[in-house]
Amino acid sequence: xxxxxxxxNEYAMEFAxxxxxxxxxxxxxxxSEKVDAVRFFAFVSDADSNESGFRLxxxxxxxxxxxxxPYSAPFGGFACAKGVxxxxxxxxxxxxPTFVAASRKKLHVTFSPAFYSQNFxxxxxxxxxxxxxxxRYVEINHALDFTDPRPYEKRLWNMAKRNLKQALKHPxxxxxxxxxxxxxxxxxxxxxxxxxxxxxxxxxxxALKKTxxxxxxxxxxxxxxxxxxxxxxxxxxxPKIAQVIYWGDAPGFEECRPMNLLAFKMFELYKSFGVxxxxxxxxxxxxxxxxxxxxxxxxxGCFAELKxxxxxxxxxxx
Numbered sequence: 001x002x003x004x005x006x007x008x009n010e011y012a013m014e015f016a017x018x019x020x021x022x023x024x025x026x027x028x029x030x031x032s033e034k035v036d037a038v039r040f041f042a043f044v045s046d047a048d049s050n051e052s053g054f055r056l057x058x059x060x061x062x063x064x065x066x067x068x069x070p071y072s073a074p075f076g077g078f079a080c081a082k083g084v085x086x087x088x089x090x091x092x093x094x095x096x097p098t099f100v101a102a103s104r105k106k107l108h109v110t111f112s113p114a115f116y117s118q119n120f121x122x123x124x125x126x127x128x129x130x131x132x133x134x135x136r137y138v139e140i141n142h143a144l145d146f147t148d149p150r151p152y153e154k155r156l157w158n159m160a161k162r163n164l165k166q167a168l169k170h171p172x173x174x175x176x177x178x179x180x181x182x183x184x185x186x187x188x189x190x191x192x193x194x195x196x197x198x199x200x201x202x203x204x205x206x207a208l209k210k211t212x213x214x215x216x217x218x219x220x221x222x223x224x225x226x227x228x229x230x231x232x233x234x235x236x237x238x239p240k241i242a243q244v245i246y247w248g249d250a251p252g253f254e255e256c257r258p259m260n261l262l263a264f265k266m267f268e269l270y271k272s273f274g275v276x277x278x279x280x281x282x283x284x285x286x287x288x289x290x291x292x293x294x295x296x297x298x299x300x301g302c303f304a305e306l307k308x309x310x311x312x313x314x315x316x317x318x
Contacts, residue, residue: 001043001044001045001091001092001095001295002043002044002095002097002099002150003041003042003043003092003096003099004041004042004043005039005040005041006040006041006042006057007040008025008029008038008040008249009025010040010042011025011040011042011057011059011144012024012025013024014042015032015042015054015055015057015080015081016198017132018079019078019079019080019112019116019117019120019121019127019238020075020112020114020116020237020238020241021214021235021236021238022070022073022074022075022076022237023058023059023076023077023078023079023174024135024214025040025059025157026214027073027211027215028040028059028061028070028071028073028213029100029263030032030072030210030211030213031054031061031072032061034071034072035061035062035063035068036062036063036064037062038059038060038061038062038071039059039060039062039067040057040058040059041058041059041060041061042054042056043055043056043059043092043098044055044057044058045084045091045092046176046208047086048274050221051142053079055080055084055088055089055091055092056067056078056079056080056081056083056084056088056089056092056093057078057079057081058077058078058109059076059079060076060077060107062104062105065104065105065189065315066105066106066108066109067100067103067106067107067108069104069107069108069109069110070110070190073102073173074216074243074245074281075110075111075112075307076109076110076111076120076227077109077110077111077112077124078092078124080117080120080171084120086123087124089120089124089127090127090130090131093124093127093128093131094127094130094131096131096312097131097133097193097312097314100312100314101314101316101317102314102317103314104161104315104317105315106311106312106313106314106315107311107312107314108136108137108309108311109128109133109309109311110307110308110309110310111124111125111277111307111308111309112307113141113143113279113306113307114303114305114306115143115145115241115276115277115305116134116147116241120285121298125308127311130200132312132314133310133311134310134311134312134313135308135309135310135311136254136269136309136311137280137284137286137287137308137309138287138307138308139281139283139284139287139307139308140282140284140294140304140305140306140307140308141279141280141281141282141283141304141305141306141307142280142281142282142283142294142297142298142303142304142305143277143278143279143280143302143303144266144267144270144277144278144280144301144302144303145276145277145303146270146271146274146275146276146277146278147159147276147277148303150168152264152267152268153202154303155300155301156299156300156301157298157299159185159241159299160260160299160300162262163257164256164257166247166256166260167256167257167258167260167264168261169259170199170224170256171224172222172224172229172258172261172262173220173222173223174220174222174223174225174265175220175221175223176219176220176261176286177219177220177221177231178219182219182221184203184205184210185228186220186221186228186229186231186232186233187205187208187219187233189221189228189229189230189231189248189249190231190233190246190247192235192250192251193248193250193251194248196251197248201246203246208233208245211235213273215235215236215237216236217233217234217235217236217245217289218233218234219231219232219233220232220233220234220236220262220265220266221227221305222258222261222262224234224253224256224258227260228250229249229250229253229256230247230248230249230250230258230259230261231246231247231262231263232244232246232247232249232262232264232266233245233246234245234278235244237279239278239281240274240276240277241275241276241278242273242274242277242278242279243278243279243281244266244276244279244280244281245281246279247259247262249262255274259296259300263300263301264300266278267301278290280297280302282307283297285315
């Protein structure tokens with residue numbers, strides 16, 4: 001049994017449909033200039049006679065002695081070529097520390113929230129604990145759950161109900177922006193929001209355009225009297241899951257409660273699309289909760305899920 005290195009084409013062939021786009025070869029090659037190398041690995045057991053027997057794979061961005069999965073995405077972890085049993089996952093993950101140590105690297109792994117692939121990811125996290133990986137941190141991730149039959153208003157906190165009622169008094173227009181000008185206007189709302197709140201904005205508009213070559217991206221705006229006052233940028237990350245990469249309101253319009261209306265409109269829209277979840281992203285930084293952000297997301301109907309990060313320092317050998 002062994003972890004072996006593949007080239008990008010081999011990896012793409014063997015792991016063509018992972019549980020999220022961030023585990024695909026094409027996505028990982030998008031930002032290769034950020035690292036020294038993008039490397040692709042797969043596990044083959046003694047019982048497997050050829051490449052068709054690969055069980056798990058993963059992609060890292062290599063920078064010095066660091067291996068990161070992800071290196072430029074919300075999460076990484078393992079791709080699964082086909083359904084794998086608990087003992088298959090254990091076999092692969094328990095062999096990983098020796099492989100990392102032989103390469104003299106420090107491996108950092110951040111998994112998606114479990115709702116992306118409940119059975120598979122639960123078994124992966126269990127194996128990581130038992131294989132000797134150190135817990136780096138645990139993030140709180142929020143999402144809207146469309147498998148929950150409750151109507152939207154039944155999910156809201158009382159405060160959010162009042163804020164939504166207030167927002168509905170204003171003549172808002174919600175729409176998808178498909179022109180370059182409309183997309184740029186959406187991005188500008190996000191940029192102003194991040195500057196106002198002192199949060200970093202990691203992706204430029206050009207980077208989003210580049211990413212759209214491999215992942216469908218949608219831009220939505222909430223307009224008041226012709227002025228964009230809130231917007232969102234959403235990736236189609238999996239067949240039944242979409243992810244809000246950015247959302248926010250423009251400074252100065254908070255009293256009109258545009259974010260409460262935007263959350264409601266996003267719920268309606270993505271429920272109509274038939275997806276299971278709308279991932280709203282983490283509400284923590286290195287595991288430390290932003291309590292205000294947690295409260296807002298939960299007030300507008302989101303549920304909380306854990307998102308695990310692990311480390312293994314193989315620089316000192318086995």
